[in-house]
Amino acid sequence: MSDTTPPPAASAGHNHDHGSGGPWAGRAEIIFSLASGAFLLAGWAWGRTQGDGATGPLILLLLAYAAGGFFTVREAIENLRHRELKIDSLMIVAAAGAAVLGQWAEGALLLFLFSLGHALENYAMGRARRAIEALAALRPETALVRRGDQLVDVSVNDLVIGDVVVVKPDERVAADGFVVLGESSIDQAAITGESVPVDKRPVVDVAEARQRPDAVGPEHRVFAGTINQGKVLEVEVTRLASQSTLARVVELVRSAEHQKSPTQLFTDRFQKIFVPAVLVLVGLLLFAGLVVDEPFSATFYRAMAVLVAASPCALAISTPSAVLSGVARAARGGVLIKGGGPLERLGVLHALAFDKTGTLTEGRPQVTDVMPADGVTTQELLSVAIAVERLSDHPLAAAVVRDGLVRLGSHAVPEATDLESLTGRGLKATVAGETVHLGKKSLFDELGGAAVPAALKTRVLDLEHQGRTVFVVRQGDRYLGAVGLMDTPREAAKAVMARLRELGMTRLVMLSGDNQRVADAVAASVGIDRAYGDLMPEDKVKAIQALRAEGEVAMVGDGVNDAPALASASVGIAMGAAGSDVALETADVALMGDKLEHLPFVVGLSRQTRRIIRQNLWASLGMVALLIPATILGMKMGVAVLFHEGSTLLVVANALRLLAYRDSA
Ligand SMILES: Nc1ncnc2c1ncn2[C@@H]1O[C@H](COP(=O)(O)OP(=O)(O)OP(=O)(O)O)[C@@H](O)[C@H]1O
Numbered sequence: 277m278s279d280t281t282p283p284p285a286a287s288a289g290h291n292h293d294h295g296s297g298g299p300w301a302g303r304a305e306i307i308f309s310l311a312s313g314a315f316l317l318a319g320w321a322w323g324r325t326q327g328d329g330a331t332g333p334l335i336l337l338l339l340a341y342a343a344g345g346f347f348t349v350r351e352a353i354e355n356l357r358h359r360e361l362k363i364d365s366l367m368i369v370a371a372a373g374a375a376v377l378g379q380w381a382e383g384a385l386l387l388f389l390f391s392l393g394h395a396l397e398n399y400a401m402g403r404a405r406r407a408i409e410a411l412a413a414l415r416p417e418t419a420l421v422r423r424g425d426q427l428v429d430v431s432v433n434d435l436v437i438g439d440v441v442v443v444k445p446d447e448r449v450a451a452d453g454f455v456v457l458g459e460s461s462i463d464q465a466a467i468t469g470e471s472v473p474v475d476k477r478p479v480v481d482v483a484e485a486r487q488r489p490d491a492v493g494p495e496h497r498v499f500a501g502t503i504n505q506g507k508v509l510e511v512e513v514t515r516l517a518s519q520s521t522l523a524r525v526v527e528l529v530r531s532a533e534h535q536k537s538p539t540q541l542f543t544d545r546f547q548k549i550f551v552p553a554v555l556v557l558v559g560l561l562l563f564a565g566l567v568v569d570e571p572f573s574a575t576f577y578r579a580m581a582v583l584v585a586a587s588p589c590a591l592a593i594s595t596p597s598a599v600l601s602g603v604a605r606a607a608r609g610g611v612l613i614k615g616g617g618p619l620e621r622l623g624v625l626h627a628l629a630f631d632k633t634g635t636l637t638e639g640r641p642q643v644t645d646v647m648p649a650d651g652v653t654t655q656e657l658l659s660v661a662i663a664v665e666r667l668s669d670h671p672l673a674a675a676v677v678r679d680g681l682v683r684l685g686s687h688a689v690p691e692a693t694d695l696e697s698l699t700g701r702g703l704k705a706t707v708a709g710e711t712v713h714l715g716k717k718s719l720f721d722e723l724g725g726a727a728v729p730a731a732l733k734t735r736v737l738d739l740e741h742q743g744r745t746v747f748v749v750r751q752g753d754r755y756l757g758a759v760g761l762m763d764t765p766r767e768a769a770k771a772v773m774a775r776l777r778e779l780g781m782t783r784l785v786m787l788s789g790d791n792q793r794v795a796d797a798v799a800a801s802v803g804i805d806r807a808y809g810d811l812m813p814e815d816k817v818k819a820i821q822a823l824r825a826e827g828e829v830a831m832v833g834d835g836v837n838d839a840p841a842l843a844s845a846s847v848g849i850a851m852g853a854a855g856s857d858v859a860l861e862t863a864d865v866a867l868m869g870d871k872l873e874h875l876p877f878v879v880g881l882s883r884q885t886r887r888i889i890r891q892n893l894w895a896s897l898g899m900v901a902l903l904i905p906a907t908i909l910g911m912k913m914g915v916a917v918l919f920h921e922g923s924t925l926l927v928v929a930n931a932l933r934l935l936a937y938r939d940s941a
């Protein structure tokens with residue numbers, strides 16, 4: 277059951293794939309094992325009527341041996357070829373030992389139970405794996421592609437970027453892309469875990485969308501594997517089938533199985549000591565004749581029984597089965613967990629740090645206040661601000677341009693050039709031959725030159741107290757004024773924080789690049805304990821490190837400006853990862869949808885996984901601890917195998933409960 281040599285990373289845990297694999301192999305194992313059981317029963321019953329040593333019953337028991345031992349022997353040979361010693365192989369030694377002692381029925385029982393236990397175990401693990409493979413099957417095989425006036429059926433693997441595919445109602449979208457024609461609503465649950473269908477409409481500017489497909493808004497973007505619930509849509513393909521979000525998720529989930537968790541590393545280490553110790557014990561037991569007066573056959577039998585009892589089979593499978601089920605369940609809920617490590621760590625930690633914009637807030641700021649300095653007109657302030665923000669792709673910039681233009685009316689906007697982004701503080705550019713600086717108030721202390729006029733400063737502070745994000749604009753040495761924006765907290769944020777506390781998160785903090793007063797206001801409104809404001813991206817990393825000094829911390833962000841902080845947290849959790857490659861790649865846990873509500877689900881799931889791993893460890897170690905003395909004291913080999921395989925199946929069944937996990941909020 278477990279290797280005495282460390283298994284290669286790719287065969288994490290208890291691997292009974294038998295090389296060939298496939299559904300037939302699984303079924304064949306069960307059939308062979310049941311056949312073994314039938315031969316055993318018939319041979320045993322016939323033997324009772326015929327008396328010992330009759331040829332007929334013996335032939336049946338030999339057939340039971342053959343059927344029950346077939347896969348075990350095959351695997352043992354395979355292992356020997358790889359120069360691996362597995363305890364599985366020793367099960368054959370035990371059965372052979374029973375045969376030598378003339379205990380054919382007992383040996384056949386051993387092989388029957390052993391093969392049945394392992395066949396069922398493989399079947400159960402296969403169930404968790406199939407839950408993952410079901411994701412891959414969501415993508416249709418073919419797509420209807422518009423070629424001039426004609427529609428052609430094309431294999432999705434032959435789709436190229438720029439193809440326009442037609443998606444009929446109730447059909448699955450064949451490729452990632454953006455809508456060019458038609459309006460509909462799409463069920464994206466398979467990718468993002470959102471239960472409510474999302475409305476889609478065509479992009480306004482196809483050329484622009486083609487150039488920057490990752491910047492296309494969620495109302496235009498569609499993903500392979502999602503279901504069109506309304507009317508016909510035409511979608512321009514932006515990714516090859518092998519690169520689609522679905523394909524990447526499936527790939528990441530598959531590889532997650534092979535990332536060992538801390539508990540797995542621990543059990544691996546434990547087995548490296550335990551297995552040789554068992555072999556030594558069994559070796560010593562062969563000399564029991566020196567202590568107790570018994571025939572060697574009895575000594576040998578006892579040693580074989582101990583060997584069976586001590587196999588740490590359940591222990592080896594206890595963690596991998598739970599991790600596999602947990603990762604599969606999460607994937608079905610639109611959450612990608614990259615392995616047992618993050619899953620287990622998230623299951624025990626008590627502190628969560630949040631990014632503000634786009635994570636706790638909607639990430640859709642709106643201009644609320646425009647305050648020109650004395651002697652400056654509103655138009656002058658706005659036109660310069662718009663000119664500069666137009667060149668930036670910051671979330672605040674988009675809001676200033678959109679809302680600013682409405683307020684500006686027909687007033688002309690000058691041309692800005694030489695944009696320079698002052699990360700986390702603001703922007704610098706040239707307008708009408710003069711340098712324009714725009715950004716948070718503290719930026720101007722840093723820059724030197726003319727200081728912010730006292731009157732303007734008071735008004736900025738006043739706005740900040742009201743929870744507004746404020747930036748100041750300066751052209752040359754002249755202050756034009758300040759603009760205030762407001763980003764509303766996500767509707768779900770408050771309830772999510774409350775639920776996270778129920779789940780055992782005791783420290784909830786917020787990290788923000790915005791000023792401290794805004795940070796405090798947002799934190800208070802959603803129920804966060806502590807807000808750290810005025811942080812530059814590198815300060816966020818330092819803040820995470822400081823928090824980690826007091827215990828493990830997970831960080832939740834959207835991958836914008838916070839990727840380094842996500843990477844330095846114990847567990848980095850990204851939101852809205854379906855739309856962002858960076859987030860999908862850098863995070864340990866990716867919430868595919870842009871929904872804060874999925875956070876309690878994944879926290880609860882990881883906590884449940886931890887609990888189940890704990891239970892499994894106790895059950896498997898407890899069973900071994902009971903069976904070793906029991907067999908030394910004379911428990912029958914058949915009974916020992918029954919308990920041994922029973923505990924293995926129990927552990928796997930316990931893990932499979934995770935597939936049905938629901939957040940009970
Ligand atoms: N393009 C811009 N226009 C106006 N102000 C800006 C701009 N870029 C940065 N700032 C100022 O710098 C502050 C912090 O910048 P930014 O929002 O990029 O940081 P962040 O770390 O992403 O913040 P958050 O914690 O809110 O997500 C902003 O609140 C704003 O005052």
Ligand SMILES: [Zn+2]
Nearest residue numbers: 277587589924
């Ligand atoms: Zn086993």
